[in-house]
Amino acid sequence: MRTYPGLPEPRAEVIAGYEASRARYAGGTEFLIASLHLCGNTGTYVDSPMHRFRGGPDLSQLPLERLAHLPVELVDVRGRGQRGVGPEVLLGRSLAGKAVLFLTGWSAYWRTELYFNPNPFLTKSCCEALLDGGAVFAGIDSLNIDDTADLTRPAHTLLLGAGVPVCEHMTNLEALGGSGGFLHAVPIAWKGGATFPVRAYVML
Numbered sequence: 001m002r003t004y005p006g007l008p009e010p011r012a013e014v015i016a017g018y019e020a021s022r023a024r025y026a027g028g029t030e031f032l033i034a035s036l037h038l039c040g041n042t043g044t045y046v047d048s049p050m051h052r053f054r055g056g057p058d059l060s061q062l063p064l065e066r067l068a069h070l071p072v073e074l075v076d077v078r079g080r081g082q083r084g085v086g087p088e089v090l091l092g093r094s095l096a097g098k099a100v101l102f103l104t105g106w107s108a109y110w111r112t113e114l115y116f117n118p119n120p121f122l123t124k125s126c127c128e129a130l131l132d133g134g135a136v137f138a139g140i141d142s143l144n145i146d147d148t149a150d151l152t153r154p155a156h157t158l159l160l161g162a163g164v165p166v167c168e169h170m171t172n173l174e175a176l177g178g179s180g181g182f183l184h185a186v187p188i189a190w191k192g193g194a195t196f197p198v199r200a201y202v203m204l
Contacts, residue, residue, distance in 0.1 A: 010038035087129035095133030
């Protein structure tokens with residue numbers, strides 16, 4: 001599964017299969033033991049501040065209240081005709097203590113070459129508005145929360161610098177139908193880990 005150009009794809013291996021394990025157990029008992037080798041930036045994943053900042057909090061130091069059972073504010077920015085999402089889409093919204101998820105529609109291109117074309121992203125001023133509004137989590141169904149042509153990465157810098165976890169490559173956000181519900185996007189508590197896949201879901 002290719003998530004980002006230049007990053008390795010995951011690899012799964014069976015350590016002990018059902019048939020081989022029968023020799024170690026009795027009465028027909030069998031197990032499957034497998035290993036998964038992957039880059040932290042695979043599929044839908046959460047970035048910790050350590051992803052952007054040396055010495056920043058790693059995955060094990062992210063508080064659960066920034067990752068689990070967060071009220072959702074869905075921002076539908078489809079059909080705007082521009083890649084950069086500005087602060088105007090947040091006007092009049094209550095963001096304090098919420099996971100703000102941006103529905104761009106880009107996930108429709110997942111597993112196609114179109115997905116790696118210039119992507120929808122959050123502008124610096126949009127990220128500033130998120131922080132001013134008290135958002136505690138930011139997610140997007142796009143290749144990157146930043147414009148990949150901007151090598152200063154302002155969205156990552158601002159959000160992770162403020163301790164706001166970032167979730168990229170989200171999918172199926174249109175199924176939410178609007179704001180509401182509670183997001184769960186908890187990675188493993190990897191000490192020294194900067195980024196890791198999550199099974200992000202919203203409880204309505």
